[in-house]
Amino acid sequence: MTAGSLSCNDIQVSFSGLKAVNGVTFDFQPGQLYGIIGPNGAGKTTLMNALSGHAKLSGGQVMLDGRDVTGLSVHKRTRIGLGRSFQITKIFAGMSVLENLQLAAFAHLYRLQPFWLPAGRFPAVRERAESVLEEIGLTVMAHRPAETLSHGDQRALEVGLALLSNPSVLLLDEPLAGVGHDQIGPAMELIKRIVKGRTVLLIEHNMDVVMRVSSALVVMVQGQILASGSPEEIRANAEVRAAYLGEEE
């Protein structure tokens, strides 16, 4: 299990002069789940955007499995094993749940999209989509229009779309955002289930969840990494408590 190592070297992202990520250097080890925490505006999502290719770096490098991916576009990073879910749900409304996943499956299985056959005639695609459907526990919802799902199920589908390409590194941006209390248990189970064999970066505000699922924590403040370590170490870190809890409302 060597695939899934992600490292960043002094990466910087700035928006009109403002440094949202200011010199982050870190090696994410294969097979670990990193909880990324920090106050609002600490640059967590921007860091994720930098890793997935949505934000342009103004400095530094991103390496995936020892390969420099700094200049690669979003879709190319996906193809070499980087998955990503978004903070704001970006599923395809007007399509069924299965169709959403099929769309992801086509992107995964075909570099050049077939244009000579109806989309329904690709059994391999359907199979792949259905297996992910099962993984995220939405099999019974397969033919429901995606936008009619409950919020929690939409978040699960959002994660499923990222899972479909079988990524070795998975970036999850607040997968539990807006999920009701009664849904948090199953959602956490899902995260634990899909983590196996992957490197996962998880942004999550619910500290209870983060502490329980993460193998390591990374604390960000003002675009930089303040501290990192096991959940126990972080809990005991006085600097983190001061910086982090000080800004929590």
Next chain:
Amino acid sequence: MTRRIIGQALMGIIIAVMIIVPFFVQDEQWVNLVSLILIWALFAIGFDLVFGVTGMLSFGHAALFGAGGYALTILTLSYGVGFIPGLFAAAIVGAVLAYLMGLFALRVSGLFFALLTLALAQMMYILASNKLRAITGGLDGIPGVPRPDLFGINFYDNHNYYGFIVAVFLIGLALMALLRGSPFGRALRAVQANDVRAAQLGYNVHSLRQSAFIVSGAYAGVAGALLASLIFYISPQMLHWSTSGDVLIMTVLGGKGTLLGPILGVALFELLKEELSQITQYWYGILGLVFIFATIFLRNGIAGMFQGDQDEGDMQ
């Protein structure tokens, strides 16, 4: 769901009847009107692949349309190329020009894409009217665009040429139906619905947009060539921005993002033009009002009426 299927079947029947009637009616007027409708419909379904399916508003399709017409005209008249190779060449010229325009226009999106395509096409219009006078005949245009020369059939007879147009139209329609229902077509819809997510899934959004524009260019090129041949004449007027506006109006009237809608939109446009222009010379303004009403009240145009969906159905 059933409402949708019935609606589509109804639209299909109306279009089929419209296509069949001229074969049995001797009246030249009908043949000419439906010929015109089918040619513009070919243009419109190609345009809708970019506008309705992929979600890019192009104001530059006039250039692709005109380029196809000029390709056929110049190749057949000046270089002695046959009509059929000329028609293929028109498709290729349309596609290549779309590729070239895309090199500029696809760097931006949204409103800027509309403005950039408009500027590029209008620049070509000016070039065709002035600087390229030697090739394009300037504002006077080029008369005498030929018709096909096949199987010893006299295509200068409008009824026979109509048969040819129907054949090309049906091939174009079938190919487009295949394309839209294919994984490629779905990927284009995904780009329209959410380009960020589409890229994250691993789709190359830029090349998908580019492909849609190129295919659309080929359709515009063929349609432009057929029109020049129908009226035996071509001029830079075909490249004028109002041509881009017309195909846009037709598509919105008919229902963007639907396969059959734009065809009905073209039919309505041409019928209104035909009828209104007999009553008043201000038919274009009235058409403008119809267009405004359709934009406000019929989200999915005529197709939306048939299918009974007035919701924001971007992904049907």
Next chain:
Amino acid sequence: MSIIVIGLSLSFLLFLLAAGLTLIFGMLGVINFAHGALYMLGAFVGYQIVHMTGSFWLGLLFAPLIVACVGALIEILALKQVYDRDHIFQLLLTFGFILVIDDATKMIWGFDYKQVPTPEIFMAPISMFGSQIPSYRLFVIGFGAAVSLALFLLLDRSKWGMIIRAASSDPEMAQTLGVNVNRVRTGVFALGAYLAALGGVVSAPLVPIELGMGFSVIIDCFVVVIIGGLGNIRGAILASLLLGMTRAAGYTYATEWVELLTFALLIGTLMFRPAGLFSTKGRSA
């Protein structure tokens, strides 16, 4: 010398138009395709008033007000219905109004072009720096500068300007603060139409008033607002100067290439700096 005067007068005319376009964009997020048509309508209504009263000044006073009402009607009857949809629909509507306004103009004033005589007091050219300068051009420069200044004061200093800026940048927030965003939108669209028509009346003595005048001017306006940065009034004034002077020089030295150069400028800016030449932002749509 006359190049500078012509260039400056052209620049101020362009600015009047572009300011309206860019204001509307800032508020509604839409490019008003019908802006050129409103400019043309302004010129025709101005012609009508001059024709009936014999006074250019009455035309200058009333024609823009009438067109502003037309603008308000367009906004209330049509645009207001589609704000909740994609911006593309608003653009489609303004495009539809080009056709309607064009044909309405045809219906009322016919196909012939019209002319408005230069106001009496600006008939005689003025000698300046050893050359004869048409004094009406000087008036255009002065008038344009005055309107620009008034616009700046309105937007930057007055309470109305504050409301407009608040409603543009965050309509929901403005709404909760008690601003009637609906009415501000109508007002801004009417103001944009007013400025377009003002440009139409002012340029009436300089050009033949005809149906095609709207489209040729709208492209120039696009160039100005794109180069200046959409929604950016200060950028628009710099861009107007740039384009106005370039055009004036172009007409003198390379008439044939002016149109093509204008388009090249537009295409180049759109490609490399869609946020405007004077913007620090990168490419974002």
